[in-house]
Amino acid sequence: MSVISVKNLSKIFGKKTKEALSLLDEGYAKEEILEKTGCTVGVNRATFEVEEGEVFVIMGLSGSGKSTLVRLLNRLIDPTEGDVEVGGENLAKVGKETLRKVRREKMSMVFQKFGLFPFRTVLENTEFGLEIQGINKEERAEKAKEALELVGLGSFIHQYPDQLSGGMQQRVGLARALANDPEVLLMDEAFSALDPLIRKDMQDELLDLQQKMKKTIIFITHDLDEALRIGDRIALMKDGSIVQIGTPEEILVNPANDYVERFVEDVDRSKVLTASHIMKRPETVDIEKHGPRVALERIREQGLSSIYVVDRSRQLKGYVTADDVKQARDNEQKDLHSILRTDMPTVGLEAPIHEIFEIIHDAPVPVAVVEDGKMKGIIVRGAVIAALANGNGVTEDA
Amino acid sequence: MLNFIPEIPVAQWINTAVDWMKDTFQFIFDPIKQDFGQFVETTADWLSQIPALIVILIVALIAFFVSGKKFGLVAFSIIGLWFVYNQGLWEELMYTFTLVLFASLISIIIGIPAGIWMSKSKWAQTIITPILDFMQTMPAFVYLIPAVVFFGIGMVPGIFASVVFATPPVVRFTNLGIRQVSNELVEAADAFGTTGSQKLFKVELPMARKTIMAGVNQTVMLALSMVVIASMIGAPGLGDKVLTALQRSQEGPGFVAGFGIVILAIIIDRVSQNLNKG
The missing domain is CATH 3.10.580.10 (CBS-domain)
Structure with a gap:
């Protein structure tokens, strides 16, 4: 069953969005549209479904629209056109109240630079989502501690974020997202700011957590190795469009076009081919x-x-x-x-x-x-x- | 050529506007003049009646704790305040402090919400920014004139003029502080489903606290600097002593009263800055 269903989702930045959209329909490229209307195409008619319990990776180079796309999913950015269906609600169209409810209960986000509040302790950071929902103090402390145990930070709860290493800070970010017990985790370049060794550990841990908790994860990355390592399916983006969606093998073995092929060329194949x-x-x-x-x-x-x-x-x-x-x-x-x-x-x-x-x-x-x-x-x-x-x-x- | 258009009666228009405001808002100005004036007066009297030794001790204690248990500020506070007492300016000091206190409080009560509004609305920012520019560049003396028209003479018009002069920094700093909160933290707050006020109180204001406090510090300093000017319209205190000395050309008493203001300024400034570090 698909948890998230995205149809024709587009985001145009700028003023003449209607004009830009119709130019898109006529098949103009991103640069031409920028020249003609001054609008930037952030995401161009993305369509995909994410299955329950799946790790869905959205991959692309910087400027490919992947970060915009993930923000359209929880509407940190308002879409220009298209639908995002989550649990029967079309998030692109719902009112503020419903949107807030979905953000509180169904989707949590993990950020590239962790997005932790420096004036709150690890525990208070982890409690944030629960506090926003108005859950009482004891209950939220308990849930937050559970989440921190899960990511292996049970003994750091009274530290402040700046007392922790990058890897540990991102664990707090992850714990904060998990504490809400959401159905979907949105992870925006969550491991990109970490050094390579810690990054690998975090990837492994994420996969372990995924095994245990069966969350649906949407993971944004610019790193193909990371995508191949953790993704059940990968969507490759270029210039705001999704160029290929497939399992890691499909993408490696049957690249949809030259762009994907060039992208996968420098992957260390010995790790992927079996x-x-x-x-x-x-x-x-x-x-x-x-x-x-x-x-x-x-x-x-x-x-x-x-x-x-x-x-x-x-x-x-x-x-x-x-x-x-x-x-x-x-x-x-x-x-x-x-x-x-x-x-x-x-x-x-x-x-x-x-x-x-x-x-x-x-x-x-x-x-x-x-x-x-x-x-x-x-x-x-x-x-x-x-x-x-x-x-x-x-x-x-x- | 330049005389082609006769002199525009701007001054007259302003007169008319001020008169109109005086008549129309009399029902607001009068109670402020009466009741609030009474309140300020009582506070100042009450403060002056506390034995100076106790006040000095309390200030020294505050200085001790906010400065992280160091003795520099404590020593300065004790010696400085004792000096003012020794020069027979204690009551004036208390009046000046009261004036600064009320002017600062009102500035902050108006300024922080205005700054928040400005940070949230482009429209508000477009409107408020030039008003702040105007408030800060207009010579401070000019505010005394409508202050007298509205509130007569005494402490209330002094506070009014000080508020006009001292509010801009706290507005600007609040606006700046909130706008400076990193986009990722704002996104994090949004992504967890905060309402507008949850975001403001749980994320933005705590993040902006230091910047806002820097604005508060500026506001307090400006209010203090306005005190001498406010004495021209009958606000009592150290400023009044300076003004009297100026009118009579007595350099000695003038400087002594001036020292009193400097001492008060340094104590308030250091205490509020140290508060901001914690």
Whole structure:
């Protein structure tokens, strides 16, 4: 079920918004509209839905309209046109009272520079949203403490924000947003002001929290690595328009256009491509019906030096080498049991390439990709190297 | 060429306007003159009747605590106030203080809301800014004239003129302080669903506090500087002594009374600045 449904949402900054909108409809570019009307196109007819419990990343370079778009969602910026449906209410059209209610109960926001109040302690900052709702002191202190425990700041509640490091301050920001127990978290470049190591920790923690609490998260970032790491789906923005929406893999593997392609070019692919992307369909023999003759036949046909052995339900049993098979045939053996070897390297479908690279190095046979013991594919050394080298490790069979 | 248009009777118009205001708002001015005047007078008398030693001790204590338990300001307060007492100007000092107190309070009561309004409304800012410019650039003496017309002579017109002269800084600083609150904090307040007044009292005013207090400090100082001028229309106090000395060309008493004003100014300034640091 979608929690947020955005339709044709646009924001034009400037005075002649109507004129600018009709020019947009006629297909004029952002620069031309600026020249003709003096208006800046902030967001151009964005349409998307965010599912419950999803981490939806909106990604783009600065000036792409991503920060404007997230502010249209809770109407910190009033949209020029279009709809934002949250829980049956069209936020773009509702009155102040309803808007306030939605902001208090359904959506909380985390800010790039934390947005903490310097004159309030960590606890008081965390209580802010609850205080605004008029919840009594004991209850809000209790909820705020719970939220602070969640982000690991339980013992800092009486400090002031400027006594904390950047990472800790953003935890307070996160706790403040969580204390309201909202359905949706809006995170505007929430980790961009943090240094890289802390940033990674925060990403991991956010994912952990997400597992526990099942919040719907809309995360804004300019960093593709971050987007790929935490996003279930990613919307890529350019010049106010969404150019592509898809899972991290879809975006990497099938970039919608040149812009996306250029964007994804410098991603470290070894972190993103996994075993499932570079494996090939395996040649196998069935231990229950095939003997050395069939095995040898297949080995010769494919020009292999060994072949994997499975059972009827494709459970991986081991492998046999060409030499052993030849000998078994010469000795008139009926089955492969006696020559079966089991020292093959195996990985799961989700294993990242750099991990495979490490084990494939001194493996006697191609790496077997298994899921629940079932043979899914094999990875040959060449495929890993190709994937690392040119970023295009996808084979025809995969 | 320049005489093509005869002299425009601006002065007459203003006379007419002031007369009209006097007649029309008599019902407001009279009670202010009577009741408020009485109140101010009583306060000043009451303050003068507290034994000087007690006042000095109280001021010293306040100085001690607001300055973070340092003794510089305490020593200055004790010696300065004792000097004023020693010169036989104690009662004048209390009258001057009362005048400054009421002028400052009224300025702040008017100024802070005006500053808030200005920060919230572009329209209000457009209108109020030139009025403030006018209030600050017009020579302070000029305010004495309508003050006398409306309130006669004495402390009330003195306070009136001081308020006109001293209000602009607190208005400007309040406006500035609120406008300076970082956009992200305002957004944070909005994003959590604050109402206008929640945002103002829980975020904007606390964030602007230091700037507003700097404005308050300026306002108090301006009110004090107006005290000498207000004595021209019969406001009693140290200013009156200075004026008398000037009229009689007595440099000694003039400077002594002047020192009294300087001492009061320094104590008020340092105490209010220290309050702002905390």
